[in-house]
Amino acid sequence: xRAMFARExxxxxxxxxxxxxxxxxxxxxxxxxxxxASSPNQETHRALAQTVPxxxxxxxxxxxxxxxxxxxVRFVASARLAKMYYxxxxxxxxxxxxxxYSIERHTIYLADTWRADVLRDRSALLHELVHHLQILNKxxxxxxxxxxxxxxxxxxxxxxxxxxxxxxKFFNLNEFVIYxxxxxxxxx
Ligand SMILES: [Zn+2]
Numbered sequence: 001x002r003a004m005f006a007r008e009x010x011x012x013x014x015x016x017x018x019x020x021x022x023x024x025x026x027x028x029x030x031x032x033x034x035x036x037a038s039s040p041n042q043e044t045h046r047a048l049a050q051t052v053p054x055x056x057x058x059x060x061x062x063x064x065x066x067x068x069x070x071x072x073v074r075f076v077a078s079a080r081l082a083k084m085y086y087x088x089x090x091x092x093x094x095x096x097x098x099x100x101y102s103i104e105r106h107t108i109y110l111a112d113t114w115r116a117d118v119l120r121d122r123s124a125l126l127h128e129l130v131h132h133l134q135i136l137n138k139x140x141x142x143x144x145x146x147x148x149x150x151x152x153x154x155x156x157x158x159x160x161x162x163x164x165x166x167x168x169k170f171f172n173l174n175e176f177v178i179y180x181x182x183x184x185x186x187x188x
Contacts, residue, residue, distance in 0.1 A: 039112050040075050047116030048073060055126050059154060065137040075112040099124040101131040119162055127155040143184035
């Protein structure tokens with residue numbers, strides 16, 4: 001199951017950790033108060049539908065990619081996302097998963113806690129859209145970790161455009177960790 005996701009096929013622990021941070025794990029969870037998750041309302045679906053084409057145009061303008069089709073986006077319960085990502089492995093220490101891209105299905109999965117008015121959530125969507133366009137446009141990388149590097153850089157650039165002056169700080173990352181993300185392990 002986990003082999004179906006772009007960065008998830010790597011098994012490279014660090015890249016995965018960084019990704020999860022970028023996808024919005026942690027800090028903002030507390031600002032979403034409801035303990036009971038509710039499915040996104042119509043307004044959220046509408047906002048999503050409006051946002052995706054803008055983001056795709058933004059990504060294509062920066063990368064020069066030719067193909068800019070929009071993937072299906074599905075909302076799923078956080079528990080299901082975790083299962084898609086981690087498989088059946090146990091462990092209580094795992095970061096929450098907020099977004100995934102399936103290479104096989106060309107589909108983005110967002111946690112049903114996703115909200116259009118939460119900047120981190122929107123940036124996580126942008127990140128996964130980059131993965132979709134990477135696959136469609138056959139972006140050249142030396143190893144899967146570099147898909148994430150590019151997606152993360154674009155995500156940060158987008159956040160800067162939204163007024164976040166230090167996106168790495170926004171995600172509690174530092175430059176060293178970001179640098180490490182770009183390193184292909186020896187076994188590739
Ligand atoms: Zn990624």
